[in-house]
Every structure is written in structure tokens, then in C-alpha cells.
Amino acid sequence: MSVEGSGASSSRFGEKGLGLALEVLEQVAAHHEGITAADIARAVGAPRATVYRTVNALVRDGYLVRRPDFSGFLLGARVLELAAIVDAHRRPAHRDVLDEVRTATGEAVHLVAFHRSGLAIVDEDPAQPLSDRAIFLSDPTRSAPGHVWLVEQPSLPEAAGVAVERWRVTPPSEVVSAIHAAYAARGYAEQVGGLSAGRGCLAVSITDDDGHAIGALTLSTPVSRFSLAARHLDALRDAARSLRTLAQGHPVSFS
Amino acid sequence: MSALADAIRRGRPRLDLTRESPFAGLHRRHASVMDVVAQSIAATAPAGVMLVHPGALFGRSGSLAFTELLLTVGLVVAVALVVGMFSRRISSAGSLYTFTTRGLGPWAGIVGGAALAVGYLAIAMSTLSSGAMRIAGLVTSEPRSGSGVAVAVMAVTSVVTAGVIARGLRMSTRILLVLETIAVAAVLAIAFAALSSTGWDLAPLVPQPTEFSPDIVMLGVAFAIIGFVGFESGAALGPETRRPFASVPRGILVSVLATGAVVLVGTAAQLALVAAGDPAGPWASVAGIGWIVDLIVATSFLACSLAMTNAATRLAFALSREGVIPDVFGRVSPRGVPAAGAILIAFAVFAVPAAVLLLGGSRDDLRVVTSPAGMIGFLVAYALVCVAAPVFLARIGELTIGAAVLSGVAGAILLAVLGTAVVSTSDTNPVGLVAVLGILGLVSAAGMVRLRRGLGVIERVGLHDWAVAADTIGGGGEGSR
Numbered sequence: 001m002s003v004e005g006s007g008a009s010s011s012r013f014g015e016k017g018l019g020l021a022l023e024v025l026e027q028v029a030a031h032h033e034g035i036t037a038a039d040i041a042r043a044v045g046a047p048r049a050t051v052y053r054t055v056n057a058l059v060r061d062g063y064l065v066r067r068p069d070f071s072g073f074l075l076g077a078r079v080l081e082l083a084a085i086v087d088a089h090r091r092p093a094h095r096d097v098l099d100e101v102r103t104a105t106g107e108a109v110h111l112v113a114f115h116r117s118g119l120a121i122v123d124e125d126p127a128q129p130l131s132d133r134a135i136f137l138s139d140p141t142r143s144a145p146g147h148v149w150l151v152e153q154p155s156l157p158e159a160a161g162v163a164v165e166r167w168r169v170t171p172p173s174e175v176v177s178a179i180h181a182a183y184a185a186r187g188y189a190e191q192v193g194g195l196s197a198g199r200g201c202l203a204v205s206i207t208d209d210d211g212h213a214i215g216a217l218t219l220s221t222p223v224s225r226f227s228l229a230a231r232h233l234d235a236l237r238d239a240a241r242s243l244r245t246l247a248q249g250h251p252v253s254f255s
Numbered sequence: 256m257s258a259l260a261d262a263i264r265r266g267r268p269r270l271d272l273t274r275e276s277p278f279a280g281l282h283r284r285h286a287s288v289m290d291v292v293a294q295s296i297a298a299t300a301p302a303g304v305m306l307v308h309p310g311a312l313f314g315r316s317g318s319l320a321f322t323e324l325l326l327t328v329g330l331v332v333a334v335a336l337v338v339g340m341f342s343r344r345i346s347s348a349g350s351l352y353t354f355t356t357r358g359l360g361p362w363a364g365i366v367g368g369a370a371l372a373v374g375y376l377a378i379a380m381s382t383l384s385s386g387a388m389r390i391a392g393l394v395t396s397e398p399r400s401g402s403g404v405a406v407a408v409m410a411v412t413s414v415v416t417a418g419v420i421a422r423g424l425r426m427s428t429r430i431l432l433v434l435e436t437i438a439v440a441a442v443l444a445i446a447f448a449a450l451s452s453t454g455w456d457l458a459p460l461v462p463q464p465t466e467f468s469p470d471i472v473m474l475g476v477a478f479a480i481i482g483f484v485g486f487e488s489g490a491a492l493g494p495e496t497r498r499p500f501a502s503v504p505r506g507i508l509v510s511v512l513a514t515g516a517v518v519l520v521g522t523a524a525q526l527a528l529v530a531a532g533d534p535a536g537p538w539a540s541v542a543g544i545g546w547i548v549d550l551i552v553a554t555s556f557l558a559c560s561l562a563m564t565n566a567a568t569r570l571a572f573a574l575s576r577e578g579v580i581p582d583v584f585g586r587v588s589p590r591g592v593p594a595a596g597a598i599l600i601a602f603a604v605f606a607v608p609a610a611v612l613l614l615g616g617s618r619d620d621l622r623v624v625t626s627p628a629g630m631i632g633f634l635v636a637y638a639l640v641c642v643a644a645p646v647f648l649a650r651i652g653e654l655t656i657g658a659a660v661l662s663g664v665a666g667a668i669l670l671a672v673l674g675t676a677v678v679s680t681s682d683t684n685p686v687g688l689v690a691v692l693g694i695l696g697l698v699s700a701a702g703m704v705r706l707r708r709g710l711g712v713i714e715r716v717g718l719h720d721w722a723v724a725a726d727t728i729g730g731g732g733e734g735s736r
Contacts, residue, residue, distance in 0.1 A: 022259070030258035032267065038652035052653045056343050060500040065722035066344065067272075070357070070651040074269065075262055075728040083263045 020046055020054050021063075025079065028064060034072025093246050098123055101239040105219060105232040111243070112145050113215040114154035117166040119145060122215070131196035131220075137165035141175055142194035144203035145216040150176050151183045152205060152213035188233060189216075192226060200226040204233065206240045217243065268729035277576055277718040278348060278494045282424065282591025286496045290428040291489035291506025292513075297431035298485025298562035300382065301514040302438030303555030305446070305521030306548055308482045313459075313526055316475040319467065321460040323475030324522055328515040330476065330672075331483045333665040334637050335511040337644045338487050339504035340658055344651075346493030346500065347719035349573030350566070351640045354490075356717040358643025358650075364716060365579075365702035366695075367639040372570055373695055374484060374632030376604060379563035381625035383409055384608035384618050386556035389549045402612045413605035416561045420568060420601070421594035424495050427565055434558040438551045439517055445544065446524030459526045470675060477630060477676035482518060484633040485559065486511050488566035491573075494720035564604055568597045578712040579705045627680045627687040628694065634673040635695070641666030 023044045028035055035043075041051040055073060058064040062078035094111060102109045108128035113120045119137055121130075130136050140146030150171070183189055192200035203218035217240050221229050276283070312320040338351070347353035351371050356364025384405065391404035419427045489506045493499040568584075572593040575585030588594035611621045644662040648654035680688040706713045724730070 026257055026259045029262040032262075033271075036652045049655045049657075052655065056500070060343070060498060062498075062726070065726050068719075068721035070344070074272075074722070075259075076722070077726055077728060077730065079259070079263060079728050080266070082259075 017054065020044065020050065021058060024051065024054055024058060025063065025075070025082075028073050028075055031072070034067050034074050036072050040073070092123070094123060094243055097239050097242045097246070098125075101217075101235050102127070104235050107225075107229070107232065108220040109236075109239075110145075110218050110220070111215065112218065114149055114152070114213055115156045115158045116154060117158065119149065119165065120158075128220070131199055135195055138167060139169040139171075140167055141169070141171045141179070142191065143218070144189040144191045144201045145218045147179045147183060147189035147191060148203050148205045148213065148216045150179050151189070154213050156212075156214060192223060198223050200229070202229055202233070202236075204236045204240050206243050208244065215243070262728060266729055269724045269727050272722060272724045272727065274724055276494070276720050276723055277715075278572075278720050280587035280591060281348070281494055281572070281593070282587075283494050283720070284497050284499075286424055286428070286492055286502075288496075288502040288506045288509075289432070290425055291492055291496060291502055292510050293428035293432035293435075294492055294562055294565060295486045295489035295507055295510035296514055297428075297435050297558045298378075298488040298566060299483055299510065299514045300435070300485070300555045300559035300562075301482075301517045301521075302435060302442045303382070303386075303552045303559065304482035305442050305518055305525070306552050306555075308479065309522040309525040312475065312479060312522070315478065316471055317466050318459065318461065318463040319472060319475060321519075321522065321526055322462045323472055324479050324519060326472065327476050327479040327483065328511075328519065330665065330668055331480065331486060331515065332508075332511055333661060334641065334669070335486060335507050337641050337662045337665055338490055338507055340644050340648065340662070341640070342490050342493060342503040342507065343500050344653075345719045346496075346503065347573055348491050348494055348569040349718070350490035350493075350570065351487055351636050352570060353573060353717060353719055354647070355636075355639045355643045357719075358647035359639065361706055361713055361716045362703065363639060363643070365706060366699045367636050367643075368570065368574065368579075369695055369698040369702055370632045370635035370639070372567060372632075373628050373691070373698060374636060375488075375563045375567040375570065376600075377625040377628035377632060378481075378484060379560045379567065379604040380608050381622060381629065382556035382563070383412060383560035383604055384612070384621055386553040386560065387412065388618050389553040389556075393546055393549055393553075406609045406612055409605050409609055412557050412560065413601045416564050416604075417598045417601035419561065420565055420597035421588060421590070421592055423590050423592055424492065424565075427561065428492075431558050431562055434554055438555040438558075441547070441551050442521050443517065445548070446521045449528050450524045453527045456527050457523065460523055473672050473675035474679050477634070477672045477679070480634070480672070481626075481630055483511070483514065484629060485563060485566065486514065487637075488562060491566050491569035499720070560604065564597065564601050567600050567604075568593055571596045571600060573718060574702075577715045577718050578709050579702055579716065623684060623687040624690045624694075627676075627684060628691045630676055631673065631680075631688075631691050632695070634669055634676060638666055638669035638673055641669060 023046075024040055027040045027043050037052055037055050038048065040055065041048045044051065046054075055064060059066060059073070059076075062076045063082075064073045065076045066073060098109060098111060102125060108125040110121065110125055110130065111123040113122050121133075121137075124130055136143050136146075140150050179189075189203045190200070191202075195201075199220055200223055201218050201220035203216045205213040206215040206217060208214050217236050219229060219232055219236055309320065309324075312323065316323055338354070341354035341357070345353060345357060349356075349368070352364060352368030355367035359367075387405040387408035388401070390408045391401045394404050395401055419430055486507060489510060490503050493503050496502045571580060571584040574580045575582060575593075575596070583599065584593060584596035586593065586595050608618075608621050612618075641662045645654055645659045648658055677688065680691075706716065
């Protein structure tokens with residue numbers, strides 16, 4: 001109907017059109033200061049008229065916006081709706097680090113985030129889950145990450161979008177001082193039989209650039225092998241350092 | 256990780272965009288494509304046009320009348336597509352004025368804006384007085400008291416117009432849609448009755464080659480295009496429309512195609528009657544419906560006056576926010592409507608024709624100026640927007656061959672039609688022509704003085720409902736996502 005093609009039909013991208021639309025979004029995302037339609041066409045190698053039609057359709061639906069002086073395109077607020085899709089398909093960046101440390105140690109490794117009133121489980125080992133999740137999240141004295149939390153007393157607010165639990169048990173102060181002393185002597189936290197009579201765990205803290213603890217990485221083994229678990233501390237600490245870089249600048253750590 | 260996923264994850268707020276649209280305060284993003292259609296169609300007033308124009312068209316052009324109308328519809332569709340090139344990219348209450356400014360710069364923009372304003376006001380005044388006179392004619396047969404009644408009808412209509420516009424956009428567009436739908440349905444019914452009574456003789460629609468002359472056709476198009484002006488006015492509703500870049504171009508194109516089809520059918524019917532040689536006028540052969548015809552024309556024209564006032568109010572709103580005209584036109588009421596501007600403009604639209612009638616003048620005296628003002632004003636505005644389109648597209652790097660050819664051809668035809676209209680008016684109505692050119696010159700000059708003298712005005716012109724920080728992925732910038 002029009003020289004640039006319009007009408008209801010083009011608001012539904014065809015299969016080819018969808019690919020092009022995503023390529024266009026990718027180009028705009030790569031240029032924070034904005035990119036012109038002609039430059040997008042050059043970058044994606046599609047016919048100019050097709051690219052113009054696509055950018056205008058994306059502007060129409062709010063996925064792109066034009067700069068006020070028409071010098072380029074920026075990502076529109078509607079793109080955030082794609083975030084759910086992107087998240088569903090995206091493997092979280094911390095998964096690689098955890099896979100590596102799980103393979104290297106052969107033991108159960110879990111990642112938790114701290115907030116001021118408790119823990120949030122970010123990544124539970126799928127092969128060897130926590131033996132008692134409810135106690136793990138309600139009593140800080142019964143797990144090694146709980147000990148780290150008691151020592152570090154994190155002040156981070158509860159993050160939105162992650163299931164958070166609050167401690168239900170407040171340990172007596174002499175228990176807390178004992179945990180402090182043990183942690184200071186060892187440099188890491190250790191707990192045996194707290195969640196399950198036959199298992200023990202140790203944990204190292206993950207800190208942000210200012211040295212505040214934002215979470216912990218914990219390794220759990222059967223009691224029979226527990227005396228040997230300390231040999232995995234280097235691997236755990238390396239992993240904790242990698243996780244710290246991933247978590248940088250994010251209000252919701254690791255997620 | 257892809258740049259897109261990264262951008263979504265970071266959601267960096269934009270500090271280089273403003274937090275508010277320059278049209279802040281206006282009730283934004285609530286109207287639909289139907290409101291655009293209603294505004295555009297009412298401003299075109301197809302029912303009134305069908306009943307008034309064809310007879311005159313036939314008188315001027317004989318057998319070429321229908322061909323001229325076809326050409327006009329083609330030209331109007333082309334202009335609608337050019338307007339679409341802009342309205343897919345710019346949403347502004349200033350409509351064609353803003354588009355021209357963005358393409359050709361502030362100086363040409365001011366000329367286009369002045370021409371558009373003169374066009375809106377001229378047609379608003381002429382349809383208001385024409386509709387009121389017809390109602391006066393129905394109420395009283397005494398010509399002396401006719402003027403008084405007409406002025407009273409105009410006063411009431413103007414109060415209603417100001418009230419309806421101030422009440423909110425959707426109120427005005429819904430009323431317009433209802434009025435024009437009834438009027439169009441009535442005219443189409445009459446048209447079919449008329450065609451049936453003449454036995455569907457379509458011979459008068461076929462042009463006789465012996466009567467052909469380019470000048471006659473051009474002039475015919477110049478007059479016929481008056482029947483379509485206002486179709487672009489839906490563009491002024493962009494900032495108030497949901498998904499403006501979809502609704503506005505679609506709404507305008509739908510309006511143009513619908514009015515084009517309706518006017519062509521209605522005209523075909525009427526030309527068949529005219530050619531049948533009824534000396535008393537085209538509609539007299541359908542006995543006893545004279546008063547219905549007057550009522551339909553009056554309804555259609557009064558609705559047109561409302562729609563033109565609505566469009567002029569939006570144009571004034573944009574000009575005011577730029578600092579070109581006084582602040583009062585840019586003020587919004589609690590309902591988010593430029594109500595004060597609407598009242599002032601409705602009053603001006605009433606005052607001029609009322610003064611002419613009260614001072615003993617006739618509607619023809621008014622039309623000496625409003626007819627050429629409407630024709631020349633809109634032709635200048637349309638021609639400029641056609642010239643501006645390829646320049647704008649080239650500047651933002653989105654010009655295609657199709658767009659360049661279409662706007663080039665439409666612009667060239669409009670300029671030729673404009674030239675013919677000016678030359679012809681200089682013969683038939685030199686006083687009117689001088690007055691119109693004087694008014695256009697004065698208004699443009701006043702605008703240019705503001706551009707030069709007003710503090711920061713020249714940097715502000717071309718305002719549109721641009722993206723604000725909250726429209727982007729980073730959100731409004733309050734805290735992190």
C-alpha cells in the first residue's frame with residue numbers, strides 16, 4: 001500500500017524478518033551512543049529498504065527509539081520484555097565456574113548469596129542436593145555458609161527476584177564468639193553433622209571489591225572423607241574469586 | 256555474551272535524553288487509530304463536499320469533472336503517503352509544520368506552518384458560516400433576519416466547539432465520527448436513489464477529448480483538492496495517540512481512501528443528475544429533499560469547522576511550546592488538553608465571519624478571502640512537505656528511490672497546481688489573492704521575526720514528542736533496574 005510497505009501485516013515479522021530484527025537489535029545494543037539505519041544496513045549486510053522497514057517496525061512497537069535529533073537509534077524500553085526470553089535461554093555465567101569446581105573436587109558444591117537477614121540459594125548442586133534445605137536456611141549455626149554469614153554480618157538488602165529466607169534461629173552470643181574464633185584460626189568455616197549426621201561441609205566467603213562478603217561457596221562431603229576435604233580449599237577459593245568478578249556491579253549477585 | 260543480552264542485563268540509564276517530552280502535560284498515548292480517522296475524515300467533510308462540489312466542478316470543467324476528481328484522489332493519496340513517511344518517524348502536534356521544519360529547516364518550516372494555519376482557519380471560518388447560513392435558511396425564509404440567525408447559530412456552534420475540544424480529544428473525535436457517519440450514509444442513500452432515477456447513466460463521467468486542456472484539468476484539481484484538505488490533520492494527534500508511528504500513518508491513509516471512495520461515488524451520482532440537464536440544480540430532481548440536503552451539508556460543515564479548529568489548536572500548541580507564539584496556546588487544562596488555546600481559536604473562527612455578516616456583508620464577501628486562502632494555504636503546506644520529505648530522509652540516511660520518486664512527483668504536481676491556482680485567482684479574484692498573499696506574508700514574517708529575536712526559539716523549533724529516558728532500556732534513571 002505504501003512505498004515503504006506498511007500496514008498490519010508487517011508488524012508480525014516473518015521468519016526471515018525476525019532474524020533480521022534480532023540482528024538489528026544486536027547492532028543497536030552494540031552502539032550505546034546510537035547507530036543510524038544506514039550503518040545498521042551496512043553492518044548486517046541486508047538491503048537498505050528492508051532494514052528501514054525493519055527499524056521502523058521496531059520503533060513502532062517500542063523496541064527501538066530514535067534519538068531526538070534523528071541521528072540514530074537506541075534500545076527502547078520494550079526490549080526489556082525480551083529479557084525474560086533471554087534469561088530463559090541464557091546459561092547463567094556462574095554455571096561454568098561451578099561446573100569446573102564440581103568436576104575438579106567430585107563433591108557437592110553449592111553457591112549461596114548473603115543478605116542482611118539470611119541466605120538465598122543461587123545454585124544448588126543438581127547431582128547432590130542439600131540434605132536439609134529447611135534447616136540450612138533457618139539456623140546459621142547448622143551449616144558452614146551459616147557460620148560465614150555469622151562472622152561477616154552482611155548488610156546487603158534482600159534482592160528482588162531471588163527466593164530469600166530469613167533465619168528463624170538466633171544463636172546465643174557465646175556460640176557466635178566460638179564460631180568467630182574458629183573461623184579466625186582457620187580462614188574458612190567448617191561444620192559437621194549439622195544438617196545430616198553423616199555429612200560435613202566447609203565454606204569460603206565471596207567478597208566484593210570493598211571486601212564485604214556477598215555470598216559463600218560451600219563444599220559438602222560424607223564424614224568419612226571430611227578430614228581430606230581441606231585439600232579442595234584452593235579450588236574453592238579460585239572459584240570464589242571468579243564468581244566475584246562475575247558479580248561485579250550487580251545488585252543481585254550472580255543471578 | 257551477545258551485546259543485546261548484555262545491554263538488557265546492564266540496563267544502563269541514559270543521561271543524554273531528557274526526562275520529559277516537550278509536549279508534557281498533554282494527555283498522551285490514549286487515543287486510537289479510530290480517533291485519527293475521525294479527525295481526518297471530519298476535517299475533510301466528505302458528506303458536505305459531495306453535495307456542494309460536484310455541481311460546481313461540472314460547471315467549470317464539463318465532462319472532465321470526474322476525471323479531475325480521480326486525479327485529485329490520486330494526488331491526495333500520494334500526499335498521504337508522503338505524510339506517512341514523516342508520521343512513521345515523527346510524532347508532533349505541529350504535524351506538517353514540524354515535518355517541514357525537520358526537512359527544510361526553520362525558515363521554510365515557518366512558511367509551511369503559516370500556510371497550514373491560514374488553511375485551517377480559512378476553512379474553519381468558511382464551513383462555520385456556510386453551515387450556519389444553511390441552518391438559518393431552514394429556520395427562516397426572511398433574508399434580512401437570516402444573518403442574525405446565522406450569527407446566533409455560529410455563536411452556539413463555537414461555544415460547543417470550544418467546549419467539546421476542552422472536554423478532551425476523544426470526546427471531540429467521537430462526536431465528529433458520529434456526525435460524519437450519519438451525513439455520509441444519508442448522502443450515499445440519496446446518491447443511489449438519484450442514480451436509480453436516471454437509470455445508472457454513467458456517460459457523463461467519461462471525458463470528452465475535445466474538452467481536454469491541461470490548464471482546465473490543473474485548475475479543476477486545485478478546486479477539487481479543497482474537498483480533501485484536512486485529511487492530514489490526524490497527524491497532529493500523534494502525541495495523544497497510542498503507538499503513534501503505527502496509528503497515524505494508517506489512520507490518515509484509511510481516511511483518504513475512504514473519503515476518496517465515498518466522494519467518487521457521490522460525485523458520480525450527482526454528475527449523472529447534472530448532465531441530465533436539470534436546470535434547477537443537481538438535487539432538485541429528487542423532489543422534496545432540499546431541506547434534508549441543507550441539513551446534511553450544515554451538519555457536515557459544522558463538524559468540519561470543529562475538526563479544523565481542533566487541528567489549529569494542536570498546531571498552535573506546538574508553536575507555543577517552541578516559543579514562536581504566546582504561552583497561552585501551550586497551556587494545558589487538568590484534562591491534558593490545550594483548552595485555553597481552543598477557546599481563543601474558536602472565538603477567532605467565530606468573530607471574523609460574524610463581523611462580516613453583522614457589518615452587512617454576505618457569505619460571498621467572506622469567501623472572497625477564505626476560498627483562495629484555503630486553497631493556497633493547503634497547497635503551499637502540502638507542496639512544502641513533499642519537498643521536505645526526501646531531504647529529511649536523506650539527512651537521517653533512510654532515503655529510498657521509491658520515497659524520492661513519490662515525493663518528487665507529488666511535490667512537482669502540487670507546485671504546478673499551486674501555480675495554476677494563483678494565476679487563475681489573479682484573473683477571477685485579484686482582491687482575494689492579494690489579501691491571501693498579504694496574510695500569508697505577514698504571518699510568515701511575524702513568525703520569522705520571532706525566530707530571529709526570540710531567545711532560543713530557533714534552536715527549539717521542530718519540537719516533537721521525542722523519546723525520553725523512560726522510553727529506553729535504561730528506564731527513567733531512578734536507581735537501578
